[in-house]
């Protein structure tokens with residue numbers, strides 16, 4: 221009997237964890253069976269699971285007419301994988317055989333191998349033509365409804381098209397971004413990030429070993445830039461791991477404290493700093509209990525991460541919106557604590573990779589109402605477009621923006637200034653020559 225592809229077996233296991241147990245792919249990609257896979261099989265299983273989840277609605281629409289009674293989740297996931305592969309160029313013989321074998325090896329499901337064989341053979345013939353006509357998959361209702369209420373149906377449809385298209389690879393340069401763009405054969409974006417349409421193996425790109433760059437979405441690279449010239453300033457990166465913004469601040473010459481609750485995630489900050497040869501003080505602890513005085517705080521608060529669905533198509537399927545109201549409360553407390561850590565006149569950049577206004581615009585409006593004298597500064601950085609400016613004064617970025625360039629993560633960001641004396645920001649300093 222031919223061996224079954226381990227990547228397909230693991231893909232089905234991953235789908236089971238996401239769709240049956242509400243685990244994120246990043247959590248599900250662990251354990252002995254996962255560790256035992258070769259690196260190429262892990263990459264293949266992850267990619268297949270991501271693409272099935274990105275196209276879940278399409279897979280289910282194609283399968284529906286063939287399934288009078290809904291089969292158990294395990295069998296449904298095998299069929300979803302088979303449908304996606306058959307409709308996107310997979311070799312029919314190998315796909316159908318493997319899917320049938322995966323079901324045959326499961327004691328509880330083996331009686332359904334005939335059904336799997338029949339359905340996938342049918343789809344191998346007429347699936348690809350039908351696939352091409354299917355609509356762009358919609359977000360699940362728990363997320364779609366609040367987003368339509370916030371941004372309108374047309375905008376949400378454009379976001380869904382961006383989710384389906386996926387994300388290119390963006391890099392942030394430690395030094396000159398134009399030189400980096402040339403070295404890696406990428407495009408220099410107006411905001412200063414370097415974009416590659418085809419990622420390939422990231423660690424094989426020029427300059428990886430030397431630490432000349434790190435992976436960071438173009439939208440995620442903007443909040444640190446909103447602090448302006450931070451050379452020599454004391455800056456707290458309040459939720460720092462895995463460290464993309466810490467590295468930007470350190471590369472810009474700030475004295476950075478990188479704080480995070482998770483020791484495991486802080487280990488990645490340390491690795492990233494070691495690879496890039498940048499320096500920051502690493503502190504493990506709860507942001508709400510941290511003490512000190514800083515010229516600036518960057519608060520990239522824990523959030524629903526709904527702005528990152530292009531890269532994490534599992535998120536809307538694994539979660540149902542649970543925990544978001546707790547996150548909103550935490551973000552509010554973090555903003556208040558961050559302001560208490562600022563020297564008079566110091567600046568706070570608040571940001572979240574969320575599409576939900578309660579985690580963005582509303583937080584800033586509420587903070588301004590809670591803190592007398594708190595000022596909202598105009599958010600300025602290279603490449604910022606007029607259409608990104610939100611009514612209250614922050615920046616609203618969406619996955620459907622820059623569609624012709626390959627999109628960007630959804631993000632919200634705003635710059636606040638604490639009342640009182642003038643912290644040493646360039647532009648606020650008296651002219652030494654005058």
Ligand SMILES: C[S@@+](CC[C@H](N)C(=O)[O-])C[C@H]1O[C@@H](n2cnc3c(N)ncnc32)[C@H](O)[C@@H]1O
Nearest residue numbers: 459460461462463464465480481482506507520
């Ligand atoms: C959005 S991620 C930060 C990403 C990071 N700024 C970057 O650019 O690489 C949010 C982080 O908040 C951390 N976190 C959650 N609750 C925290 C708390 N109470 N105190 C400090 N960090 C916390 C999480 O461990 C997570 O690493």
